Amino acid sequence: MATDIAVVIEHLEGKVSDISFEMLGKGRELAKASGGRVLALLLGRGVKGLVSELGAADAVILTEHETLAHYTPEAHKQVLAAILKARAPRVTLVANTAMGMDLAAGLSGSLGWPLCAYCRDARLADSRLTAVSQIYGGKLLADADVEGPSAILSILAGSFPAEAGKAAGSPRVEEVPPPPLDKPRIRFKRLIRPEAGDVDITRQAVLVSVGRGIQSKDNIPLVEELAQALGGALSASRPIVDQGWLPKTRQVGKSGMTVKPKLYVAVGISGAPEHIEGMRGAERIVAINTDPNAPIFNVAHYGVVSDLFDVLPLLTEKLKSSN
Amino acid sequence: MNIVVPVKMVPDLVEELEVDASGCALDRSFLKLRINEFDEHALEEALLLKAKHGGTVTVLALDTGEVDETLFTCLAKGADRAIKITGAFQEGVSSHAAAAVLARVLGSIPHDLVLTGVQAADDRDGQVGILLATALDLPHVSVVSGVDPAPGGKAVTVRQEYSGGIMAELEVDLPAVLGIQAAREAPRYAPVSRVRQVMKTQKLEEIPAPALEAGAGSTVSRLAKPETGGRAEILEGSPEDIADRLLTILSERGFAKH
Numbered sequence: 001m002a003t004d005i006a007v008v009i010e011h012l013e014g015k016v017s018d019i020s021f022e023m024l025g026k027g028r029e030l031a032k033a034s035g036g037r038v039l040a041l042l043l044g045r046g047v048k049g050l051v052s053e054l055g056a057a058d059a060v061i062l063t064e065h066e067t068l069a070h071y072t073p074e075a076h077k078q079v080l081a082a083i084l085k086a087r088a089p090r091v092t093l094v095a096n097t098a099m100g101m102d103l104a105a106g107l108s109g110s111l112g113w114p115l116c117a118y119c120r121d122a123r124l125a126d127s128r129l130t131a132v133s134q135i136y137g138g139k140l141l142a143d144a145d146v147e148g149p150s151a152i153l154s155i156l157a158g159s160f161p162a163e164a165g166k167a168a169g170s171p172r173v174e175e176v177p178p179p180p181l182d183k184p185r186i187r188f189k190r191l192i193r194p195e196a197g198d199v200d201i202t203r204q205a206v207l208v209s210v211g212r213g214i215q216s217k218d219n220i221p222l223v224e225e226l227a228q229a230l231g232g233a234l235s236a237s238r239p240i241v242d243q244g245w246l247p248k249t250r251q252v253g254k255s256g257m258t259v260k261p262k263l264y265v266a267v268g269i270s271g272a273p274e275h276i277e278g279m280r281g282a283e284r285i286v287a288i289n290t291d292p293n294a295p296i297f298n299v300a301h302y303g304v305v306s307d308l309f310d311v312l313p314l315l316t317e318k319l320k321s322s323n
Numbered sequence: 324m325n326i327v328v329p330v331k332m333v334p335d336l337v338e339e340l341e342v343d344a345s346g347c348a349l350d351r352s353f354l355k356l357r358i359n360e361f362d363e364h365a366l367e368e369a370l371l372l373k374a375k376h377g378g379t380v381t382v383l384a385l386d387t388g389e390v391d392e393t394l395f396t397c398l399a400k401g402a403d404r405a406i407k408i409t410g411a412f413q414e415g416v417s418s419h420a421a422a423a424v425l426a427r428v429l430g431s432i433p434h435d436l437v438l439t440g441v442q443a444a445d446d447r448d449g450q451v452g453i454l455l456a457t458a459l460d461l462p463h464v465s466v467v468s469g470v471d472p473a474p475g476g477k478a479v480t481v482r483q484e485y486s487g488g489i490m491a492e493l494e495v496d497l498p499a500v501l502g503i504q505a506a507r508e509a510p511r512y513a514p515v516s517r518v519r520q521v522m523k524t525q526k527l528e529e530i531p532a533p534a535l536e537a538g539a540g541s542t543v544s545r546l547a548k549p550e551t552g553g554r555a556e557i558l559e560g561s562p563e564d565i566a567d568r569l570l571t572i573l574s575e576r577g578f579a580k581h
Contacts, residue, residue, distance in 0.1 A: 098466035105449035109457025114540025185496040194488030303555030314566035
């Protein structure tokens with residue numbers, strides 16, 4: 001019976017991502033219940049130095065190869081599939097990130113193991129695995145009984161404390177050569193960094209963020225005026241950027257920026273998990289939304305269930321006259 | 324380039340979602356469905372690629388209910404073919420099952436590029452596009468914005484979005500499956516009159532789904548709204564009252580003078 005818990009370590013440019021520590025911490029908890037070990041799976045080239053950060057694992061399975069120098073979904077999946085097939089851990093934790101998404105579902109398809117995606121939690125009791133997925137834009141949680149001896153869970157960032165997975169130590173390292181790799185059909189070309197020049201929203205003390213509730217590009221100045229009255233900057237959720245109404249540099253969330261301002265005002269933002277991931281660290285959060293069940297109210301300190309067009313101009317006016 | 328876009332209907336998240344008496348599934352009796360918003364981006368990217376480089380765009384949908392109008396809308400936007408895959412999908416379908424059906428159906432549809440939405444609101448057991456790619460043994464890249472044919476015509480150059488605004492540029496051999504995060508332009512709008520016209524002049528193709536045994540590998544035992552300890556303090560009253568209260572709160576915390 002499989003008992004080990006495998007954690008796929010995500011890293012970029014020589015830095016282990018926080019989500020990896022979150023998963024290591026959770027992995028420790030699951031390993032206690034399963035009576036197995038925590039195996040950290042570390043792939044790359046010249047990444048052996050990262051092992052010292054993975055003290056929360058019992059062992060690090062390290063595969064280094066030229067083809068793994070940069071992340072590509074194909075080569076990483078192929079190597080992980082070979083390792084996982086050989087070790088057959090009880091649970092494999094993969095980050096539900098841009099990198100992890102291809103791996104989690106790809107491995108589920110390749111290995112024929114169940115996958116529960118968007119996991120916020122997982123429990124093992126009497127060898128029964130329950131996964132808790134956050135679905136429908138964060139509006140509902142689904143507990144699921146997972147079949148089979150081995151399963152894959154993709155974990156939403158921010159689900160577990162990263163501190164629990166940050167332990168000093170020098171876990172045993174098993175160096176595993178990669179399987180014979182196919183001729184790559186996906187080739188890394190380059191990393192593209194965000195263009196400088198616009199406002200750096202990660203450095204602002206006050207952000208007023210606009211979402212889909214604004215309805216039209218013509219209404220954005222309403223929100224911008226509030227940002228100005230508060231001495232802050234205007235940011236946005238993904239749909240606004242996708243519409244081309246504001247530049248990518250203003251996007252808060254999973255595929256945008258992670259921000260931690262002193263004040264974050266969310267205007268017409270429902271609070272999909274991808275957005276909340278980018279702003280949950282703000283000190284004070286005020287949310288204005290027409291939907292009383294919008295997930296944004298689960299992270300906000302103050303909520304206004306109202307039409308933003310009613311409240312916003314009044315608030316801006318009052319702020320201006322009080323200044 | 325032959326581009327295939329599988330689209331999916333999902334519950335409209337603007338509406339209230341109710342859990343049924345079993346406590347394990349959505350109450351579908353009043354459920355309003357709409358096209359997955361990321362699929363609209365996948366279609367837009369496909370149409371932009373076709374406009375610039377030629378080729379065809381074929382849209383596929385499993386008949387999960389209310390798909391006809393969505394498929395006609397795709398035709399009105401400029402898709403060449405729209406195919407409804409019929410079968411018992413009205414109670415919802417897992418991503419693993421949907422991918423298995425689509426993989427089989429794609430056996431008879433030419434495809435250089437399959438564009439799916441990066442994710443959907445209900446893909447609890449993973450993203451259909453990736454599972455589909457794995458079933459077809461095709462390369463797949465998710466969270467893509469921006470697709471361009473690479474020189475030589477046998478590959479595409481894509482941008483995969485990481486966090487912090489960093490993106491990786493990858494070259495992907497065709498055929499391939501890409502999970503589209505955002506099209507380079509906002510998805511186009513098809514006027515209702517145009518959709519009505521298409522409904523009168525064009526037909527949806529229908530393909531019966533093959534009988535396949537594929538499931539999620541897990542069973543939902545409970546579906547519920549998240550219990551949150553730290554829910555926001557909701558400010559009540561007229562807009563005037565609320566604005567005053569917000570001003571006080573912001574002033575107390577030093578964000579405004581009062």
